[in-house]
Amino acid sequence: MPFSRVSVEDIAYFKSILSDVRVIWGDAISEDYAHDEMTEYGSFLPDALLLPHSTEEVSRVMRYCHQNSIAVTPRGAGTGLCGGCVALHGGVVLSMQEMKRLLEVDKVNMTATVEPGLLLMEFSALLEGTGLFYPPDPGEKSATVCGNIMTNAGGMRAVRYGVTKDYVLGMEIVLADGTVTELGGKVVKSSSGYNLMQLLCGSEGTLCVLTKAIVKLIPEPKANISLLVPFDSLDQCVSCVPDVLACGCEPTAVEFMEKEVIVAAESYLGKQFPDKNADAYLLVRLDGADEAVLEPRVQRVTDLLLSSGARDVLLADTDERKSGIWDARGAFLEAIKNSTPSMDECDVVVPQENVAEFVQKSRDVSREEAVRIRSFGHAGDGNLHLYVCRDALDDETWEARRAQAMNRLYSLAKTMGGHVSGEHGIGHAKIAFLEESVGETQMSLMRGIKKVFDPEGILNPGKVLN
Amino acid sequence: MPRIAIIERKCTGCGDCAAVCPFSAIDMNEGKADINSGCRVCGICLKVCPQNAIIRLETRTKSVDKSLWRDILVFCEQSEGHLHPVSLELVGKARELAKVCGFKVNALLIGQGCEKPLENLRHYGLSDIHVFDDLELGYYRAEAYAACAEEVIKSLRPSVVLVGATALGRSLAPRLSTRFHTGLTADCTRLEMRVNSDLVQIRPAFGGNIMAQIVTPNTRPQFATVRYKVMDTPQREETASGRVVRHGLPKKVSDCKVRLTKRRHVEKTANISDAEILVVGGRGLKSENDLQYVKELARLLKGEYAVSRPLVEKGWETNARQIGLSGRTVRPKLIITCGVSGAIQFTACMNAADRIVAINSDPNAPIFSVAHVGIVGDLYRVLPQLIEELKEKREKDAV
Amino acid sequence: MDIFVCIKQVPATSKVEVDEETGALKRWGVKSKMNPYDLYALETALRLREETGGRVVVGTMGPPQAQAIIKEAYMMGADEGYLFSDKRLGGADVLATSYTLSQAIRRIGDFDLVLCGKQxxxxxxxxxxxxxxxxxxxxxxxxxxxxxxxxGGIEAEQQLQEVxxxxxxxxxxxxxxxxDIHTPRLPSMKKQRETKDRKVTVFGLDVFLDTDEEHYGLSGSPxxxxxxxxxxxxxxxxxxxxxDLAGQLHLMLRKWKFI
Structure with missing residues (x-):
């Protein structure tokens, strides 16, 4: 793909659209824009960094880049984990970080309209006091709402509330040639032709630039409680998850965690976890309108867990107790990252019934390939996060064992009917695994779609598809 | 003592009073409001009751003869021959308060090897300085210190006793106030004196979310512990003054069975989450070596140093010292950021600090939107000069 | 070691604000919880019991609904619990509260150690x-x-200034x-079931050695x-x-008493 480099004339044109201060180029571009959270996947600085303030500006930039074959990589907060928002082929990074207004909270229709740069943490702070609530919670609170839409981020609350795409009602997008169009709206149902909007959820900026989104809100669950459930073994722990989901306790999140990862989080945070006697733990969170609704559900799931081999069911009912557990849970990724000089990650999703088996087999992989693997994940929706750690391996050994271990993990998932990525996306790091997983028929359909939306291939080139 | 009562026949059970009561002291029982044991007679419920069904019942109480209790006694904490700085702050405040009633200010010094702090105290306009200096007082035992203080309080009959709200002060003051069956107000941040010698004590409650104004109207002495670094340190006077009154060890001290078994100095832990003062280096630092400025300033301010994420990525520091969503969350009393641009991932984890100073050469840096004091300038000019000034000051103090 | 732990029920959130005009509190919820600092005291007591044997008794002064925190203490492993509830105990300050608790502890029995949270x-x-x-x-x-x-006792480490x-x-x-002396354990649902029938003894000041109401509650608060x-x-x-940027910063730090 022969893209043009950004020239001095191009810069001058961008400045005429965006003003001097919102066009940054050359050495002035911060190293931050060269990667996402996974620095392991390489460093790619764009030629220019553009900071638009309006849909109109985005449209003019796109039209120009389309005419001049300049690659455009849209970017939110840069918190991805698969290299999705980095300028693999140079050109411009279109950072949406300064378009961050909450345009509207519609209490009647229970929707919010947001600009693409609004962060999840800012969004939830702004919703405070409205009695409304945006459920998707991928853990990374400094991610943008719209970045989440473009990767279809999932998160821990998916068990009860579903994933990001389930909350997208409307979009304003800019196509590759600068055309602006609106999809969906404040309607709950739609059976009106191809569902383009859902196609764009998770398209990772390869089909369009998202400039506005209307998302669905729900009444805020005022009470919540977490249960920490110790088990003698991970097998026991994960095996009872289907029963937990079926018992009617309506959990918001069901996470599993192992002692080793908890210990790593303890040393990372410098804070002690409230219980460490067991080898494996299930963490169950229940949400409800008030405490009274939760009580019978807590009792029901307690009955079930105690009869399924749980050692006990421990209650986290106050802010202090909840944060003692969830702070640790939130630090797992960083704690593992911190325990090793380098790592690779795998975000597969498998059917519920295979979770226990997958985790067990990942241990065989770890043993047989002689490489340390740490895992945790969303036991409630089959989405697992596995981290292959380099530790003290030399370059050659690490590369060989990493590749071997990752291949085995992905093919294991495939044999179980699982997918490459549950919520992190494909970016440029997982393309080979995607091709392997979905096969040529589906890849060529995807390529066809790409061609229709972006004939010149300037939008986020090298991502999802090669 | 006054108390709050509900006129039952007027009460409609609307619950407005229960909703505003800061002490959860009003229950709704069988459709009527009912005052429970949490009531502190603050009177807030009186103002909100739409039926005027709540009243405050005044009762006459015995009060001591306040004229028999005069002057202010300041307990001056010292350790290993060093006066705790809060002691001087208290002396300064006490002198201000004393003027209102024409009181004198006396000091009480307890410990072993008190000569240096005693000499120091003699330059702050005190009347009498009472000293207990004995081997038996060389480590802190609440009972022993209380026995000494008791002796002085009994003989002086002070109207007010001020104690620093340090660990030691908060251990000692309640023993004394209890012994004299009188009021104690903890951790005051503001004090005022009324002409009738009632001390108006203002203190934060609910983690600082509300302030309470408290008096001890009927008993004496009035005990207050006072927060460190709130009151001003008075000017040191050139000439020494104040009568030194030396006391022997009270008999009660020998009855005290508490014994010291070990004593060690606090090791400085490098935990940035607990640090009260933090100096933070960011991307504005040009080389790893320049982190020295940050470390040096932290050392001079008796704080810790920390870094933002780019410096961890460069491998200059481990993430144990990193502030941010991928590092630690901090809530120090003072944070000085040097060359930190202030990405939200950083500011979200430090914006609860009491005082935020940001040094950055870019006037548009987002860090300035959370800073209480923003210094737009080159950290390579600001830091070395500030460090130099602080060092000079330290040398001067040493002399 | 027989240990008595003083606990207290406090509002679940400290996020309260005062309305400047009416002096009333805003955003006040009725939810409550055990004082978080007391959890450390209770955890310490439970660990000492595990080490030396004996029993852990908890007690609190408060309205009838404060029984909830005694039940919670049972879920963490406490052996016995008492609630001192009496309208005449209301409005107590430091002096009256501590007097009530000391009377109550005496009434319950002899303990080797009384543990309290920091605040x-x-x-x-x-x-x-x-x-x-x-x-x-x-x-x-x-x-x-x-x-x-x-x-015959305990060794206790306390930090004072620099030592x-x-x-x-x-x-x-x-x-x-x-x-942070020890991270408090979480309440156990298993223990909740085991201690379902364990009673909470409730008493008022009539059973104290000193029954003079002038010494308690608001009347006993100076x-x-x-x-x-x-x-x-x-x-x-x-x-x-x-x-002079550095000089101005220097002054500021001095004004804030950091120097």
Whole structure:
């Protein structure tokens, strides 16, 4: 793909659209824009960094880049984990970080309209006091709402509330040639032709630039409680998850965690976890309108867990107790990252019934390939996060064992009917695994779609598809 | 003592009073409001009751003869021959308060090897300085210190006793106030004196979310512990003054069975989450070596140093010292950021600090939107000069 | 070791604000919880019991609904619980609260050790513990970060300014523990079921040795709250762009008493 480099004339044109201060180029571009959270996947600085303030500006930039074959990589907060928002082929990074207004909270229709740069943490702070609530919670609170839409981020609350795409009602997008169009709206149902909007959820900026989104809100669950459930073994722990989901306790999140990862989080945070006697733990969170609704559900799931081999069911009912557990849970990724000089990650999703088996087999992989693997994940929706750690391996050994271990993990998932990525996306790091997983028929359909939306291939080139 | 009562026949059970009561002291029982044991007679419920069904019942109480209790006694904490700085702050405040009633200010010094702090105290306009200096007082035992203080309080009959709200002060003051069956107000941040010698004590409650104004109207002495670094340190006077009154060890001290078994100095832990003062280096630092400025300033301010994420990525520091969503969350009393641009991932984890100073050469840096004091300038000019000034000051103090 | 732990029910959130006009509190919820600092005291007591045997008894002064925190203490492993509830105990300050608790502890039995949290999240005084010790005439140590049982007493580590002093305290004694002495265990649903029928003994001041109501509650409290009000908002925002930057910063740090 022969893209043009950004020239001095191009810069001058961008400045005429965006003003001097919102066009940054050359050495002035911060190293931050060269990667996402996974620095392991390489460093790619764009030629220019553009900071638009309006849909109109985005449209003019796109039209120009389309005419001049300049690659455009849209970017939110840069918190991805698969290299999705980095300028693999140079050109411009279109950072949406300064378009961050909450345009509207519609209490009647229970929707919010947001600009693409609004962060999840800012969004939830702004919703405070409205009695409304945006459920998707991928853990990374400094991610943008719209970045989440473009990767279809999932998160821990998916068990009860579903994933990001389930909350997208409307979009304003800019196509590759600068055309602006609106999809969906404040309607709950739609059976009106191809569902383009859902196609764009998770398209990772390869089909369009998202400039506005209307998302669905729900009444805020005022009470919540977490249960920490110790088990003698991970097998026991994960095996009872289907029963937990079926018992009617309506959990918001069901996470599993192992002692080793908890210990790593303890040393990372410098804070002690409230219980460490067991080898494996299930963490169950229940949400409800008030405490009274939760009580019978807590009792029901307690009955079930105690009869399924749980050692006990421990209650986290106050802010202090909840944060003692969830702070640790939130630090797992960083704690593992911190325990090793380098790592690779795998975000597969498998059917519920295979979770226990997958985790067990990942241990065989770890043993047989002689490489340390740490895992945790969303036991409630089959989405697992596995981290292959380099530790003290030399370059050659690490590369060989990493590749071997990752291949085995992905093919294991495939044999179980699982997918490459549950919520992190494909970016440029997982393309080979995607091709392997979905096969040529589906890849060529995807390529066809790409061609229709972006004939010149300037939008986020090298991502999802090669 | 006054108390709050509900006129039952007027009460409609609307619950407005229960909703505003800061002490959860009003229950709704069988459709009527009912005052429970949490009531502190603050009177807030009186103002909100739409039926005027709540009243405050005044009762006459015995009060001591306040004229028999005069002057202010300041307990001056010292350790290993060093006066705790809060002691001087208290002396300064006490002198201000004393003027209102024409009181004198006396000091009480307890410990072993008190000569240096005693000499120091003699330059702050005190009347009498009472000293207990004995081997038996060389480590802190609440009972022993209380026995000494008791002796002085009994003989002086002070109207007010001020104690620093340090660990030691908060251990000692309640023993004394209890012994004299009188009021104690903890951790005051503001004090005022009324002409009738009632001390108006203002203190934060609910983690600082509300302030309470408290008096001890009927008993004496009035005990207050006072927060460190709130009151001003008075000017040191050139000439020494104040009568030194030396006391022997009270008999009660020998009855005290508490014994010291070990004593060690606090090791400085490098935990940035607990640090009260933090100096933070960011991307504005040009080389790893320049982190020295940050470390040096932290050392001079008796704080810790920390870094933002780019410096961890460069491998200059481990993430144990990193502030941010991928590092630690901090809530120090003072944070000085040097060359930190202030990405939200950083500011979200430090914006609860009491005082935020940001040094950055870019006037548009987002860090300035959370800073209480923003210094737009080159950290390579600001830091070395500030460090130099602080060092000079330290040398001067040493002399 | 027989241990008595003082606990208190406090509002579940300290996020309260005062309405400047009416002086009333805004955003006030009725939810409550056990004072978080008391959890450290209870955890310490449970660990000492595991080490040395004996029993852990908890007690609280408060309205009838404060029984909830006694039940919670059972779920964490406490053996017995008492609630001192009496309208005449209401409005107590440091002196009256500590007197009530000392009377109640005496009434219940002889204990080797009385444990308290460092402070509460509502009152924030940190001074009730030592006052109880004074009423009971026993030695105490505050903000203790480690307790080791030994012959006839305990060794307690307390931090004072620059030094940490470890002292031997003979039984009976009282200690207030520092936050993070041990991470408190979580309440167990298993224990909730096991202790379902365990009673909470409730009594008022009639059973105390001293039944003179003048010594309790508001009547026994020498301090009076005159008013509550919102704190000054200290939202300064000052940009210093020219002149002697370092010098101005130096002055600022001095003004704030960091130097």
């Amino acid at each position: 509460t999240t509502d009152g924030d005084t940190a001074q009730v513990g030592p006052a109880i010790a004074e009423h009971m005439g026993i030695p105490h140590a505050v903000w203790v970060s480690e307790i080791r049982p030994c012959e 940490i002093e470890t002292v031997f305290l003979p039984f009976p004694c009282l200690v207030t523990v520092e936050q 301090t009076q709250v005159e008013r509550i009000f919102p704190p000054d908002s200290d939202q300064m925002h000052e940009m210093i762009t020219d002149g």
